[in-house]
Amino acid sequence: xxxxxxxxxxxxxxxxxxxxxxxxxxxxxxxxxxxxxxxxxxxxxxxxxxxxxxxxxxxxxxxxxxxxxxxxxxxxxxxxxxxxxxxxxxxxxxxxxxxxxxxxxxxxxxxxxxxxxxxxxxxxxxxxxxxxxxxxxxxxxxxxxxxxxxxxxxxxxxxxxxxxxxxxxxxxxxxxxxxxxxxxxxxxxxxxxxxxxxxxxxxxxxxxxxxxxxxxxxxxxxxxxxxxxxxxxxxxxxxxxxxxxxxxxxxxxxxxxxxxxxxxxxxxxxxxxxxxxxxxxxxxxxxxxxxxxxxxxxxxxxxxxxxxxxxxxxxxxxxxxxxxxxxxxxx
Numbered sequence: 001x002x003x004x005x006x007x008x009x010x011x012x013x014x015x016x017x018x019x020x021x022x023x024x025x026x027x028x029x030x031x032x033x034x035x036x037x038x039x040x041x042x043x044x045x046x047x048x049x050x051x052x053x054x055x056x057x058x059x060x061x062x063x064x065x066x067x068x069x070x071x072x073x074x075x076x077x078x079x080x081x082x083x084x085x086x087x088x089x090x091x092x093x094x095x096x097x098x099x100x101x102x103x104x105x106x107x108x109x110x111x112x113x114x115x116x117x118x119x120x121x122x123x124x125x126x127x128x129x130x131x132x133x134x135x136x137x138x139x140x141x142x143x144x145x146x147x148x149x150x151x152x153x154x155x156x157x158x159x160x161x162x163x164x165x166x167x168x169x170x171x172x173x174x175x176x177x178x179x180x181x182x183x184x185x186x187x188x189x190x191x192x193x194x195x196x197x198x199x200x201x202x203x204x205x206x207x208x209x210x211x212x213x214x215x216x217x218x219x220x221x222x223x224x225x226x227x228x229x230x231x232x233x234x235x236x237x238x239x240x241x242x243x244x245x246x247x248x249x250x251x252x253x254x255x256x257x258x259x260x261x262x263x264x265x266x267x268x269x270x271x272x273x274x275x276x277x278x279x280x281x282x283x284x285x286x287x288x289x290x291x292x293x294x295x296x297x298x299x300x301x302x303x304x305x306x307x308x309x310x311x312x313x314x315x316x317x318x319x320x321x322x323x324x325x326x327x328x329x330x331x
Contacts (some may be wrong), residue, residue, distance in 0.1 A: 005014070044270060048104070049176040056097050059110040068110050071133040073320040074174045076156070076164040079133040081126055088147045089130045094131070099157060103119035106161045123279045133223055134160050137168045137327040163256050167330055168323055169306035174227055194227060195221045202234055211245065215236040236310035244271050256285075263289055263297045267304045274308055283322035290330045302326070 049061045059067045059079075068077050080096050082089035093111065100109040114121045116128055117216070124133060132143040144157055164170040202217035216233035221228050249272055255262070256269035266289040273282035284304040290298055305326065 009189075015093050018141045019037070049174040052101050052175055052177060054109075055103075055105065055173075055175070056109045056111065057118075059112050061119050069138050069321070072136055072139075073170075073323050074314060075105065075170055076107045076160050078107050078109050079124075079135065080109060081114050081121065081124070081131040081133075082111060083114050083129055086129050092130045092132075092147050095153065099150075099153060103157060103161070103172075107157060107172070110316045114297070126258065136164050138324040139315040140162060144309055161322065168326065169309055172174070179308075180325050195225065195231070199230055199234070202231075202238070202311040206234075206241075208236060211238055211242045215242065232310060234312060236307060240271060240274065240308070240311055244275050247272065261289070261292050262295055263301045267301060270304065270308065274311060279312060279316075279318050283318065283325075287322060287329060290326065302330075 057067060068079070071077055078096065078100065080093055082093055089128060096109055100107055111121055114126065124129070124131070130146045130147065134141045136142055143160070143162070144152075158318060161172075164172075198217050198221050202214045202221075205211075205213035205217060215235060215238045218231045221231035222235065225231070247268065249328060252265075252268045252272055255265040259265045266285055270282040270285045273279075285306065286301050286308070289301045293301060305322070309322070312319050314320075
């Protein structure tokens with residue numbers, strides 16, 4: 001039964017999921033070609049799968065917003081402030097680089113030469129180097145200063161990854177260890193994946209209104225391939241439609257208006273906002289609710305917000321803006 005007075009198209013037109021996945025694949029292919037022709041480490045890190053070399057990048061003042069702030073909406077970025085004359089830096093930097101590669105895409109290391117980037121050094125209030133910070137969803141976190149034991153660094157990075165994933169839904173970048181070399185000219189395209197039939201079945205189920213069948217089809221793909229972006233997007237959208245399927249929109253809106261601090265009322269209204277195509281309203285409603293709640297209630301709202309991010313996709317600028325707003329509320 002379709003919800004009354006509710007459009008099932010627009011932002012959550014699930015019949016377009018497959019097309020969206022194909023568009024994303026084409027974009028990733030274009031990014032990979034750009035990287036092969038000399039693109040920066042940050043450009044490579046924006047692709048779906050990056051080589052290990054893209055996890056450690058050199059950053060300057062001119063590219064800080066692009067290479068750090070924007071990237072931090074996808075993966076935690078660790079900042080290593082160093083200088084050529086700094087002997088402790090020569091001990092710490094190689095260790096940070098090694099641990100970053102070992103983290104396999106869960107963090108990116110941005111190296112900043114303080115001699116060439118005095119303004120950044122002043123903006124961060126750095127009195128001595130080496131100094132290490134992190135940027136998560138646009139928010140700066142101080143980590144440590146000076147050379148510290150490897151185990152302490154490992155624990156710090158593990159905590160950073162946990163915060164990024166649990167609070168902001170940042171799962172990092174996919175890393176392809178075999179992507180270091182450029183593809184041979186004229187190389188044949190890789191064969192189609194084994195999930196086309198399941199993904200097509202999910203779209204057919206959605207068109208037929210069989211939301212449960214679509215959810216199960218997407219889950220079957222993800223059980224074998226957890227990183228499949230088309231299945232993740234489709235599952236998030238199918239689950240959203242399942243939640244709103246039997247809602248009474250008028251009753252949900254009235255409950256939300258009567259209970260601005262009621263997390264469940266605001267969560268339900270945000271689902272309706274998104275289904276209706278009001279993306280900023282949905283995100284803003286939940287960010288505001290996170291601001292006025294605490295404990296388990298706040299966590300429930302935050303988790304739903306992360307789920308709605310999945311519906312729209314991490315590449316959407318509205319998601320990046322909402323992640324930044326969420327970070328301001330949480331920190």
